[in-house]
Amino acid sequence: MSAPPPPPPLSARLRQLCDDLIAHLVPGPALTMAELIRAKLNAPLTVTVAGGVSSGKSTLVNALLGQRIAAVDAGECTRVVSEFRYGTHERVEVVATNGNVSVLPLVRGRMPSELGMPVDQVAHLVVYLSNALLAHMAVVDTPGLNTVTEVNEEATANFLGISGREGEQTAGAVSKADALVFLLPLLRQADAEVLRGFAKLFGDSTLSSASAIAVLSKIDRLAKGNDPLAAAAPIAERVGGELRGVVSAVIPVVGLLAETAQAAVFTEADARALLAVAAVDDPLDRDDMLLTADDFMRFDLLELDGPSRQRLLSLLDLYGLRVAVAAADAGAHTASDFLKAFDSASGFGSLREVVVRRFAGQSEAFKAHAALNDLRRASYLRTDADNLRALRALRSPLEKLELDPAFVQLRLLEVANAVSRGELKLPDELMADVVALAEAGDARAVVSAAAGDAKAGAAAGAARWSGWGNDPRRSPGEARMARVVKDAFEAVWFELERRG
Ligand SMILES: Nc1nc2c(ncn2[C@@H]2O[C@H](COP(=O)(O)OP(=O)(O)O)[C@@H](O)[C@H]2O)c(=O)[nH]1
Numbered sequence: 001m002s003a004p005p006p007p008p009p010l011s012a013r014l015r016q017l018c019d020d021l022i023a024h025l026v027p028g029p030a031l032t033m034a035e036l037i038r039a040k041l042n043a044p045l046t047v048t049v050a051g052g053v054s055s056g057k058s059t060l061v062n063a064l065l066g067q068r069i070a071a072v073d074a075g076e077c078t079r080v081v082s083e084f085r086y087g088t089h090e091r092v093e094v095v096a097t098n099g100n101v102s103v104l105p106l107v108r109g110r111m112p113s114e115l116g117m118p119v120d121q122v123a124h125l126v127v128y129l130s131n132a133l134l135a136h137m138a139v140v141d142t143p144g145l146n147t148v149t150e151v152n153e154e155a156t157a158n159f160l161g162i163s164g165r166e167g168e169q170t171a172g173a174v175s176k177a178d179a180l181v182f183l184l185p186l187l188r189q190a191d192a193e194v195l196r197g198f199a200k201l202f203g204d205s206t207l208s209s210a211s212a213i214a215v216l217s218k219i220d221r222l223a224k225g226n227d228p229l230a231a232a233a234p235i236a237e238r239v240g241g242e243l244r245g246v247v248s249a250v251i252p253v254v255g256l257l258a259e260t261a262q263a264a265v266f267t268e269a270d271a272r273a274l275l276a277v278a279a280v281d282d283p284l285d286r287d288d289m290l291l292t293a294d295d296f297m298r299f300d301l302l303e304l305d306g307p308s309r310q311r312l313l314s315l316l317d318l319y320g321l322r323v324a325v326a327a328a329d330a331g332a333h334t335a336s337d338f339l340k341a342f343d344s345a346s347g348f349g350s351l352r353e354v355v356v357r358r359f360a361g362q363s364e365a366f367k368a369h370a371a372l373n374d375l376r377r378a379s380y381l382r383t384d385a386d387n388l389r390a391l392r393a394l395r396s397p398l399e400k401l402e403l404d405p406a407f408v409q410l411r412l413l414e415v416a417n418a419v420s421r422g423e424l425k426l427p428d429e430l431m432a433d434v435v436a437l438a439e440a441g442d443a444r445a446v447v448s449a450a451a452g453d454a455k456a457g458a459a460a461g462a463a464r465w466s467g468w469g470n471d472p473r474r475s476p477g478e479a480r481m482a483r484v485v486k487d488a489f490e491a492v493w494f495e496l497e498r499r500g
């Protein structure tokens with residue numbers, strides 16, 4: 001007798017559910033929502049960059065994309081959500097709040113400065129680029145939370161699926177962010193408050209420490225002459241402690257240097273200009289020259305015209321200029337020599353690693369998790385009388401899928417999500433399990449990464465969670481989640497046992 005065929009992968013099962021649902025729906029809000037959910041399952045992972053206004057989001061998006069496309073600073077485009085997607089025919093689609101779509105060309109490879117309609121009538125932009133990264137993921141630039149205008153804030157919140165209006169059940173509530181890169185501003189007293197409010201960000205989303213990281217941005221402004229990566233390290237550690245279980249990493253980055261290093265804007269002429277700056281070789285003169293932007297613009301021992309100085313400042317700022325001068329002293333000469341120095345001084349490598357490798361690696365699970373959540377929400381949609389029966393009929397197959405032993409990774413993501421939303425409070429040891437499980441994607445990797453005997457580790461994990469979960473002080477919800485993690489460890493134990 002042959003073994004039964006392996007179950008279809010999670011996303012295939014969910015796609016099937018969507019198709020079945022769509023076949024049973026008549027036109028209405030539910031159909032729109034179901035079609036959105038299916039389209040999202042078929043689209044690449046969406047990585048959303050969010051954070052305060054002017055925290056450096058667009059700059060970082062450009063660094064990730066390796067091209068200077070997202071509008072930085074002022075301009076209409078900075079006030080709307082922009083999705084960057086793969087497309088060989090490069091263009092900008094302006095999606096209006098009434099559903100109309102108009103198409104604009106890029107202007108010399110950059111975003112147009114005007115959108116052809118009032119910004120408050122724009123729902124979002126979809127920018128199609130033939131960019132290698134976008135073949136694997138969509139990147140979304142948001143105008144920012146805690147912003148000057150409420151419109152921006154609402155646009156961002158809606159996009160993340162964290163709209164303030166509780167229980168809102170509309171087609172628009174389909175969560176769009178599969179993974180989140182959140183920029184934390186320079187850290188001031190307001191910090192503690194920002195961090196405490198952080199869990200709220202996760203609202204109705206399926207985000208968790210598996211799919212969210214925080215970035216300490218613009219750290220060059222914080223360091224005042226010292227090495228910003230070194231200065232930021234203890235802060236990142238402290239913030240990481242406060243956001244444990246909420247995000248999986250806190251990564252300090254000099255976004256501006258990262259953008260200049262990645263985005264193909266730095267030329268041989270810029271390299272020559274930097275050699276002129278480095279030619280000011282008296283240490284005291286250099287300090288005077290690089291004290292403030294004004295000092296750099298006015299320093300009269302420097303043989304470089306005003307526009308070139310301005311350009312270097314806009315590409316590098318003062319810290320970047322110091323990096324460049326040090327690189328020149330060490331023999332950097334060509335543009336490519338300088339770009340290497342910028343890349344390593346920017347700290348961008350760690351961020352790229354998480355986004356490009358780890359997020360992309362769990363892409364299937366993240367997308368399935370979001371679809372499951374959205375379908376569950378759809379099944380409770382009350383505003384579509386004609387489709388009520390078809391929606392109710394969705395609940396039982398959804399439940400079956402949620403309980404399927406093959407899809408333990410999905411339930412682990414649910415547990416991680418409950419932790420990041422602040423709904424599940426855990427003792428330290430169990431918290432460490434959740435964080436590790438979320439990051440690795442499965443219990444096997446966690447157990448074999450830990451020191452000591454893997455089978456004993458799996459048994460201890462199962463015992464830990466069963467002990468906690470069976471305590472009469474646990475709520476039914478807590479007990480259920482404890483069972484999920486216990487089962488995951490147990491499954492690893494059985495597998496190791498079978499292999500002997
Ligand atoms: N010094 C410095 N400036 C930065 C950095 N990142 C961004 N900026 C500048 O900060 C301003 C706002 O950046 P932007 O990316 O538009 O922020 P957003 O509003 O969050 O999208 C721009 O002038 C950027 O050049 C950084 O790491 N260091």
Ligand SMILES: [Mg+2]
Nearest residue numbers: 057058071078
């Ligand atoms: Mg921006």
